[in-house]
Amino acid sequence: MRTHILFRRYGSYAPSHNCYNYVHYYDYQDHGYVTRTTTYYDSMNLMYSYPYQQLQLSQGTPIHKAQNLKLGPTAPRHSKPLLELCPQHFYLSCRSFWGVTVAFNQVDEERVKLAGPDRAAAEWVLRNEGSIKWTTSPAHLNDYNMLPRSDFEEYKLEEIDLSNTKVIDLGFEHLKNLKHLRKVKLYKCVSIMDDALKNLQHVKDTLENLEIIDCPMITEAGLTHLIKLRNLKVLILSALEAVPDLNKSVNRLKSSMPWCHIVQTSDVGDLKT
Missing domain, CATH: 3.80.10.10 (Ribonuclease Inhibitor)
Structure with a gap:
């Protein structure tokens, strides 16, 4: 049986001249997986989805550490790098879902x-x-x-x-x-x-x-x-x-x-x- 605990983290990210607000969604599963998706809202309120990322942690990684994973440039500055948490037992894979591709191509009337x-x-x-x-x-x-x-x-x-x-x-x-x-x-x-x-x-x-x-x-x-x-x-x-x-x-x-x-x-x- 899997348990799912959803965390939301809000913050901002400023690449070059554009300022982005973002929301992280963490889904912790007791089989050792943490997933994250991110939604960006830029200064003109356009919405972008960030590719889904999946991380497998070592057995028994505490939930509070799962909240602080640094999976990309949008992570808060106080977040610990992933390698410091579990240097031996993880893999990181990024997958672009079809929904993300559609979001980047669909006409906004x-x-x-x-x-x-x-x-x-x-x-x-x-x-x-x-x-x-x-x-x-x-x-x-x-x-x-x-x-x-x-x-x-x-x-x-x-x-x-x-x-x-x-x-x-x-x-x-x-x-x-x-x-x-x-x-x-x-x-x-x-x-x-x-x-x-x-x-x-x-x-x-x-x-x-x-x-x-x-x-x-x-x-x-x-x-x-x-x-x-x-x-x-x-x-x-x-x-x-x-x-x-x-x-x-x-x-x-x-x-x-x-x-x-x-x-x-x-x-x-x-x-x-």
């Missing part, structure tokens, strides 16, 4: 109304560790804390780079009502599927440059959604594991999209984008 679609989309990209480019600047931005603090309506997204991020199809709903987006880069996006490409139709009137490289869950059916991108000028495709014959798929797209220059990565050296 109230936020869209408050800050506008471009700002909301920029926050989505940077929250997932991608980068963006505004129409007003030649530089790319990859730091969430450097987003403008006011005059949101003056900043319009021109490019987004989701390379090496864990975005999912749901996040591409952020592309709705973007009127200036010209370029999207999808490189090593291991979690996106065909619906992500379907959602690119939200920017079919402006999107000119698209890269889809090493995205293992994109299929041939997903590539057919690209035919509706009537203003696309450059399409780069490569290393799509779920597409049985990429050469054949590229040839089909070329026949269906004569307005677009479609290449595979081996040809990119001669391409100026």
Whole structure:
């Protein structure tokens, strides 16, 4: 039989310019497990979930010590480091639950109304560790804390780079009502599927440059959604594991999209984008 004792700890954390409030939830189980989840509320009252963490302690670890485990940067300063508590008998594993991924990708309609679609989309990209480019600047931005603090309506997204991020199809709903987006880069996006490409139709009137490289869950059916991108000028495709014959798929797209220059990565050296 397991007993569960739930502890709540409140505090604050200030990375760079943003100040976060947080709540720790500790669930102590008498089989020697301590679990923690954390919810962040930033200065604009946006909610983020921190990945679930699980810790196995040595047998008989006192509950009061379980309360003081230092599992991350948000732990209070007086907390003792984990290694001081039980240096020989523990393992720490972090797991990102599906719910956390959804929270980082789901559209917040109230936020869209408050800050506008471009700002909301920029926050989505940077929250997932991608980068963006505004129409007003030649530089790319990859730091969430450097987003403008006011005059949101003056900043319009021109490019987004989701390379090496864990975005999912749901996040591409952020592309709705973007009127200036010209370029999207999808490189090593291991979690996106065909619906992500379907959602690119939200920017079919402006999107000119698209890269889809090493995205293992994109299929041939997903590539057919690209035919509706009537203003696309450059399409780069490569290393799509779920597409049985990429050469054949590229040839089909070329026949269906004569307005677009479609290449595979081996040809990119001669391409100026």
